[in-house]
Amino acid sequence: MGSTGKRLFRYVLLYKKPIAAALGLLMLAVCVELAGPFIAKRMIDNNILGIEKKWHEVLSDGKYTVTYNGKRYKREDHFADGETRGETARVLQVERKYYFLEGDLAFDGKREAANGKLTVTASDGQTATYPVTELSVSELYRFYKPEIPGLLAMAAAYFGLLVLAAGFTYGQRLLLQKSANRIVQRMREDVFAHTQRLPVQYFDNLPAGKVVSRITNDTEAVRELFVAVLANFFSGVVYMAAIYGALFLLEPRLSLISLPLVPILLVWIVVYRKFAARYNQVIRNKLSDINAMINESIQGMPIIQAFRRREKTMQEFEELNREFFTYQNKLLNLNSLTSHNLVNVVRNVLFIVVVWLFWGDWLGSIVTVGVLYAFIDYMNRMFQPIVGIVNQLANLETARVSAERVFRLLDEPGVDVATGEMERYKGEVRFENVTFAYKNDDYVLRNISFEAKQGETVALVGHTGSGKSSILNLLFRFYDIEHGSIKVDGVDVRDIPKQLLRQHMGIVLQDPYLFTGTIASNVSLNNPKISREKVVQALKDVGAYDMFMSLPGGIDEPVLEKGSTLSAGQRQLISFARALAYDPAILILDEATASIDTETEAIIQQALDVVKKGRTTFVIAHRLSTIRQADQILVLDHGEIVERGNHESLMELGGKYYAMYQLQQGASASVVSA
Structure with a gap:
């Protein structure tokens, strides 16, 4: 994005505090949320699958003791340092049933149970047989019961982290969207203010509809950059960095498998932008052309209808709209081809590789079910921001092209507004x-x-x-x-x-321009220095006061855009009164009486004899x-x-x-x- 990105960043710096706070909340939300899989891993490996750890006989009851067949047992990870451990026992799962073994396994492998016998076959073909007793549901519950308080505490912590992350996310989005709205508000004000500084000749070559499109449509596209694109890209980077860190802590070998995702994503972005930039440039230009044509058609509707140009105008509009539609579809096809569907393919391929490695014992016995669950959970979480980034590529390119168009307008040389009197x-x-x-x-x-x-x-x-x-x-x-x-x-x-x-200086044009408001506001142009009395006097000087007072609202009669509800003579009289209210030293009349009827012209001619005194008048x-x-x-x-x-x-x-x-x-x- 080059200089465009730098200029957008300068707008960001205007509201750096709320944006920094929003990004800080986002990082907190990510950190809190990513603690969830670690908790889930602990719940699976310790509280659920931990039942298969070694149990030792103890003599007295305690917090984690279990009574079975008149003996008391405690799991090995609940013993304090130096605490005496008795005979070893195991609770082993075979398919969907659980068996109690007095003693320990010499080695582990494939398990089969039948007729009170447990057969274990190692990967090298070695076998061992042990006498076991099948546990009923109530007996199995005894071994799980000590873990239930910890399991509930972990579940509550997991839920609490979700609520906390939701609160951080809400604050982040609220601050970021408010900041984005402020940035776009400032940008629109800057663009509109700059249009007031541009020389008249600039507008000779640029249709009004295109200027309107840059102030409204293009700045709105830039707003999406801060609301959606910035949030998704920043959160995506934070998420991915945090997840890679968590994966290395969880199991380094698994994290190495997921590393290729980063270069794949970078190549993905480069290829997408190469095609999307061209499409978006055409789309924004066509949208400006459509706005310009709509504006011109509305302004010239009487001529279009009078000269029966409606069909031709519709054909021209349809041609523009068809070109706009064609490039929108090209961009849509590109987005569909490179969006989350492709992300899902990459994710599923990665999952197949990991499951295959786990099933084939390539990852070693250190990768437990809990580790595998946490890895898959983390990868699912990683692909969410990847999908978010990929889906925002279209908005990124639209915003970039729109920002370039806005800054191109701002770069037009203007005239600094002079202050003072x-x-x-x-x-x-x-x-x-x-x-x-x-x-x-x-x-x-x-x-x-x-x-x-x-x-x-x-x-x-x-x-x-x-x-x-x-x-x-x-x-x-x-x-x-x-x-x-x-x-x-x-x-x-x-x-x-x-x-x-x-x-x-005052000027009266052949076709005076009136603004939406009232007759009085069009005379004063809402200038606080032009008092109500001065407005009334100006209207009296041009002989129009009595004429306008006969209207239902008097000089407060509403005026629509361009004064369409007033006659040409009435509009011209308001324009004369406007020029006189400002008490100009030089008064310019540019064919001011060309479109006025003879009676109104006579009124103005009488008024001009009065108002010309002391003024240099060009006619x-x-x-x-x-x-x-x-x-x-x-x-x-x-x-x-x-x-x-x-x-x-x-x-x-x-x-x-x-x-x-x-x-x-x-x-x-x-x-x-x-």
Whole structure:
């Protein structure tokens, strides 16, 4: 994972205390849980199968003594140091029956009992016969009875360890999941905050749906890395290390048999990641494409339906969805092939080998039934974390690819947010030999020079693509120039932080954007410095207050996303009021009256005469009738200023402006006469 892993680890360090506590609880849970097979081994070998150990005759009753045929016996492991031991006796199991032997076996081997005789055949063919007595159930119980308190104590300890391990596991998962949620919360905040710092041109090339996918889907995939992958991998490593340690303590020869599991698992992970990485990269990209298309389709639904593009849009979506489905299935096949089914095969092969060695006495007599049980128990426990690791490989690769996409977005150069306040400037603007291109040498502005004094209204007119909006994009520093200079009150805008420069600028676009909330909140944008009184005054200044007060909720009337329940004129009036509420020194109107009806335009024109005072106003307008009162009109053609002056002087000039004005007046006259 390289640098991606390092950056994820830096997020982990932000919450290292709860994560360290969670991993500490996990280690305690593992240690407590792994004590269980040792207890089970002791119960089997000492308390259950220990009945076959040597018994010695004693003279007096005691805690572990057993009375049989008028004699008292005690098992050899219950004698104190120096305690006198009498004649030896044995309790031996033959198939499902138990027999009492006075004396001891010369050697052990295959046992057969018939007619009160026990025959033992050694592996070398040697045989021995002993007189024995079959024990009834009640007699057998006498020999087991001294072990029952210890057996119950061991069972209680085993159960207690399970409860304790469950408590540790609960605490570990709770802390780890809380930490994971905090990490992803922080990551989402970082990504969203960074999107606010990215320049406008970045979003020109990246659909909104893809940005949304990185903030939501990709960060959610990263959350699984900390919740599931980290827990399973760490617990798996701890479990396997602890189990190998326990196996060496239990029986070194058995532990050597299980050692090949580690390299097998490592090779397994490497091979899996080689294929899964490629599939996951495609899957995440396709998911982003699907989100982008859904977002675009919802935004453009009126156009899709109006131009009967529903079937074509569905076909395009189905094609994306089919590709997504294909690669999901490829990953599913890979997971099915390399998941717990393969783990079970490896485990069963290992068990067959061990049982075969035990049955053939290759492991020697030191490997008792209790040791074999504990080994199988430990191996079952070891394969659980192996299954957990293998099953989390898919989440690991998904999280890795998602994290790379998130960090790729975070690595995009942004603009540091400037704090503090900037004193309101006058608003005198000067462009000096400004030349600008969005891409390489494809210039949209060439040697633009003009000056706008405080309180003046400057109108920009020209055909589509002449460079009108580009001038205002540069003034707002949505883009920065490389040739020439732009100054506000004599200071180069590149020397002023973008946030502080825009602090005293207001803009009204042709298609205003409204946020979910109310009319009042869309005017103030929830800025605490914009009081309720200021909102009301701004609405009154644009002549919209009475209009909105006639609505059921007044200026607190709910507004849906993009203001879909309001008319174009109402949305534009809110946008005007928003700009005025911020009391800008420079006011920009980007074709702000283009989509407004004549009556609403008249209201706005009256309001503009009031709000322009003391402000430098830039107006982009296709309706030349709306800029007749402008102090300065700049006529642009292919990125150059070809004419400049006020309305009267440009009409007298008889150039491009004159032709455009006459054309519009002629069109208007034709509409009126019709």
